Amino acid sequence: MLIFLLTGVAFIFTLVLTAIAASFVVFLLVGPHGGVLPASFHKPALFLAWAVVLTAPFISARWMWRCLTKMVANKTPTMS
DSSP states (O other): OHHHHHHHHHHHHHHHHHHHHHHHHHHHHTOTTOOSSOGGGHHHHHHHHHHHHHHHHHHHHHHHHHHHHHHHHHOOOOOO
8 A cells, every 4th residue: 555655656756847948948948938949849748747747747647666675575574
């Protein structure tokens, strides 16, 4: 049960951080008042930002899940 909770926390944490970072990068590059990129790159930049925001949390949660399951599987029972 703890594995589900920690994986969910990793997913939410990564989602929030990635969304904040992607929004700042998109505002800088595309910007409402011209931005850095030419107009022809606005749509690809937005697409890539959304792709990162939607995939990064899944990658992070998968990594956390695999690490936690390895830790649980390698835990040897002790005589108490």
